[in-house]
Amino acid sequence: MTHTYLKGLACLGVALSLVGAAAAPVLASGGGDAIEPQHWSFGGIRGHFDRPQLQRGFQVYKEVCSTCHGIKRLSFRNLSEKGGPEFPEEGAKGLAETYKVNDGPNDQGKMFKRPGRLSDRIPSPFDNEQQARSANNGALPPDLSLIALARKVEAEHPFYALPYFMAKDIVTGYQEGGSDYLHALLTSYRDAPPAYKMDHGHMVAMTEADAKANPSLPRCASITSEAGADDVCNKMAEGMQYNVAYPGHQIAMPPPLRDGVVKYADGTPGTLENYSRDVTAFLAWAADPKLEERKRLGLMSMLYLLVVAGLLYGAKRRIWSKIPH
Amino acid sequence: MSDHEPSYHPSNPFSKWMDSRLPIMRMMHGQFVDFPTPRNLNYMWTFGGILTFMLVVQIVSGLVLSMHYQPSDAEAFNSVELIRRDVNYGWLLRNIHAVGASMFFFAVYLHMARGIYYGSYKAPREILWILGVIIFLLMMAAGFLGYALVWGQMSFWGVTVITNLFSALPLVGTGITKWLWGGYAVSGVTLNRFFSLHFLLPFVIFGVVILHIWALHVVGQNNPTGLDIKTKSDSVPMLPFAIMKDAFALAMFALVYAWFVFFVPNYLGDADNFIEANPLSTPPHIVPEWYFLPFYAILRSIPSKLGGVLMMFGSIALLAFLPWLDTSNVRSTKYRPIFKWFLWAFFFSVVALGYLGGKPAEGSYVMWSRVFTLYYFAFFLIIMPVVGLLETPRKLPSSIMDAVLGGGGGPTAANAATAAAEKR
Numbered sequence: 001m002t003h004t005y006l007k008g009l010a011c012l013g014v015a016l017s018l019v020g021a022a023a024a025p026v027l028a029s030g031g032g033d034a035i036e037p038q039h040w041s042f043g044g045i046r047g048h049f050d051r052p053q054l055q056r057g058f059q060v061y062k063e064v065c066s067t068c069h070g071i072k073r074l075s076f077r078n079l080s081e082k083g084g085p086e087f088p089e090e091g092a093k094g095l096a097e098t099y100k101v102n103d104g105p106n107d108q109g110k111m112f113k114r115p116g117r118l119s120d121r122i123p124s125p126f127d128n129e130q131q132a133r134s135a136n137n138g139a140l141p142p143d144l145s146l147i148a149l150a151r152k153v154e155a156e157h158p159f160y161a162l163p164y165f166m167a168k169d170i171v172t173g174y175q176e177g178g179s180d181y182l183h184a185l186l187t188s189y190r191d192a193p194p195a196y197k198m199d200h201g202h203m204v205a206m207t208e209a210d211a212k213a214n215p216s217l218p219r220c221a222s223i224t225s226e227a228g229a230d231d232v233c234n235k236m237a238e239g240m241q242y243n244v245a246y247p248g249h250q251i252a253m254p255p256p257l258r259d260g261v262v263k264y265a266d267g268t269p270g271t272l273e274n275y276s277r278d279v280t281a282f283l284a285w286a287a288d289p290k291l292e293e294r295k296r297l298g299l300m301s302m303l304y305l306l307v308v309a310g311l312l313y314g315a316k317r318r319i320w321s322k323i324p325h
Numbered sequence: 326m327s328d329h330e331p332s333y334h335p336s337n338p339f340s341k342w343m344d345s346r347l348p349i350m351r352m353m354h355g356q357f358v359d360f361p362t363p364r365n366l367n368y369m370w371t372f373g374g375i376l377t378f379m380l381v382v383q384i385v386s387g388l389v390l391s392m393h394y395q396p397s398d399a400e401a402f403n404s405v406e407l408i409r410r411d412v413n414y415g416w417l418l419r420n421i422h423a424v425g426a427s428m429f430f431f432a433v434y435l436h437m438a439r440g441i442y443y444g445s446y447k448a449p450r451e452i453l454w455i456l457g458v459i460i461f462l463l464m465m466a467a468g469f470l471g472y473a474l475v476w477g478q479m480s481f482w483g484v485t486v487i488t489n490l491f492s493a494l495p496l497v498g499t500g501i502t503k504w505l506w507g508g509y510a511v512s513g514v515t516l517n518r519f520f521s522l523h524f525l526l527p528f529v530i531f532g533v534v535i536l537h538i539w540a541l542h543v544v545g546q547n548n549p550t551g552l553d554i555k556t557k558s559d560s561v562p563m564l565p566f567a568i569m570k571d572a573f574a575l576a577m578f579a580l581v582y583a584w585f586v587f588f589v590p591n592y593l594g595d596a597d598n599f600i601e602a603n604p605l606s607t608p609p610h611i612v613p614e615w616y617f618l619p620f621y622a623i624l625r626s627i628p629s630k631l632g633g634v635l636m637m638f639g640s641i642a643l644l645a646f647l648p649w650l651d652t653s654n655v656r657s658t659k660y661r662p663i664f665k666w667f668l669w670a671f672f673f674s675v676v677a678l679g680y681l682g683g684k685p686a687e688g689s690y691v692m693w694s695r696v697f698t699l700y701y702f703a704f705f706l707i708i709m710p711v712v713g714l715l716e717t718p719r720k721l722p723s724s725i726m727d728a729v730l731g732g733g734g735g736p737t738a739a740n741a742a743t744a745a746a747e748k749r
């Protein structure tokens with residue numbers, strides 16, 4: 001009985017790896033270009049954050065992204081807690097005090113501003129959605145607290161290869177699709193191609209030759225337009241940037257990072273690539289601050305359960321050994 | 326049912342005193358210690374125990390979650406985030422409950438597939454089977470209501486799509502929908518009542534589970550041969566034999582469960598549910614939880630809304646009629662050479678529908694959904710009754726013991742084995 005099971009498992013294993021090899025992975029975000037899976041220190045079942053990287057990532061967030069994006073689910077105290085960037089508590093306190101936080105009402109019934117404290121949430125740049133939109137050409141910069149979990153890369157596999165890729169992601173503990181996407185987004189601003197056509201609501205770049213062959217192309221009104229499959233556009237909509245990782249390729253966020261915009265104190269080269277990785281790692285932590293605790297406890301639990309299962313198996317074998325079944 | 330002599334002997338004065346007033350220990354002993362279980366059960370029979378375990382896990386983790394959760398439009402999503410970030414081991418609790426729902430369904434699907442493969446729904450187990458179908462329906466309701474509580478984008482839009490289905494019913498449709506919503510749209514009012522019902526349903530399930538187990542212990546367990554227990558040698562007492570096997574299987578299941586809880590807790594969920602519900606922005610693809618996908622595919626494969634709704638509910642309701650749709654007098658598919666192929670094709674169709682349910686409803690996906698939906702219904706309504714009448718089953722072993730000893734073993738072999746078993 002056991003032998004048949006084992007043989008079956010082995011066959012399944014071999015079949016799955018063959019299918020896997022035949023169907024090379026194609027990762028794409030909503031019809032966009034391929035998004036490469038990255039190596040992240042926090043990926044996989046033994047992953048953990050790289051403290052200096054999280055600290056640099058916070059610096060990038062604070063100096064660049066925070067002009068437009070909030071990170072409202074983080075408090076200043078989180079920045080010095082275990083498992084995160086682990087800034088010294090004094091540092092986090094000092095940082096909090098540089099912010100003015102709304103409080104009140106006071107004894108006179110008036111609202112007032114006071115310096116921030118460790119227990120305060122990190123204030124967002126805008127008071128409300130309307131203010132955020134009016135400062136950003138009508139587009140809304142989303143809060144970044146959960147962005148690393150709220151995005152994914154859509155893997156496009158043929159159906160027969162799906163079991164292989166599902167098993168692979170589960171076994172390797174792959175949960176970093178959101179981070180892969182963020183890194184791709186921040187590093188994928190390109191010059192807009194000469195023209196596009198709409199395909200299922202996504203902009204698809206046309207070649208130079210195609211564009212020349214269609215001289216009188218209409219203009220795309222906005223990224224949200226549910227344009228029909230045949231619509232062809234020759235210009236980016238007003239205030240839009242071309243980004244190959246973004247679904248639809250037109251994004252209202254101007255390229256936030258370029259070489260040298262942030263000065264790192266620890267000697268790490270100030271390149272777009274480094275900024276992007278660091279801020280992405282920081283956002284991954286912000287979305288999942290208990291990641292390290294979770295994986296650590298996970299390894300211990302697996303070990304414990306393995307031992308329990310082994311003992312139970314032994315006991316079961318003994319009990320059943322004289323009983324034909 | 327029991328061939329075994331009751332072996333409950335209250336030993337101390339208290340248990341004797343109790344036994345003559347409320348013989349609950351005697352009952353438990355008879356039902357869960359001495360209870361005769363077929364000796365040839367395979368690991369597919371361990372899912373009942375696993376499901377009971379999962380129900381308890383969901384109730385306990387759910388109770389603690391409710392102490393921190395706030396069922397309001399403004400605070401639901403925030404409170405789930407608070408649980409993840411600030412409650413001690415809240416992340417663990419939340420993962421246990423969210424992954425637990427998936428594991429619960431994973432186990433129930435295998436449990437049901439086992440029942441179908443080995444003909445466990447046939448006489449005298451019809452009521453047992455129907456109680457199972459009721460539990461499945463209640464679980465689906467609990468899962469759907471629970472997913473709404475997170476109040477992320479997928480929660481909100483899932484609720485919107487599914488509750489809107491009821492509006493397809495003639496005359497009463499819009500009334501029912503408004504009644505479910507508690508207003509003119511899905512809102513915090515809807516969320517609040519969903520929380521109340523989500524809290525209630527698992528306890529209802531618990532009650533039906535007790536009936537389910539009661540019915541099981543009246544008629545006894547089926548087994549891979551589908552034969553009845555005829556003599557004492559066909560069975561072994563539940564403790565330690567079945568219990569030990571169940572315990573080992575549960576540990577293996579817990580390993581898989583823990584893997585998801587600790588290493589890939591979000592694998593089974595949707596990234597969009599990490600975005601707070603926003604009635605003004607519809608996600609590009611609205612997909613329900615994976616365990617609803619086959620039924621979602623059936624729903625979308627029908628061009629008319631009302632038709633789709635009826636087919637979807639019909640596909641589940643049909644299960645309750647299996648005992649009468651199956652005309653074969655052989656229980657186990659092992660001995661049904663023709664039916665076997667149709668059954669595996671059916672299992673394949675359900676998985677295929679699950680795959681298609683997660684894809685956009687366009688192009689060839691719709692076409693294939695229709696093909697598999699058609700097979701789903703044809704399997705129950707045509708193949709089951711017809712094949713049962715036409716097929717010649719393979720020769721059945723004379724008893725469970727006979728099957729265990731490889732068919733060839735005559736009465737002597739069986740006796741020798743029993744003797745060996747009883748020597749211990």
Ligand code: HEM
Pocket residue numbers: 380383384385386387388390391394405419422423426429464467468469470471472473474475523524526527528530594
């Ligand atoms: C049949 C058993 C049950 C099933 C199948 C079930 C299913 C679910 C599901 C699918 C979710 C959404 C999970 C997520 O994505 O986060 C959920 C959430 C929730 N459930 Fe249950 N549940 C069950 C029992 C219970 C019980 C007994 C309670 C309370 C007494 C409860 C309380 C809650 C609460 C408070 C939430 C929201 C918090 C959260 O999402 O983590 N559940 N449930």
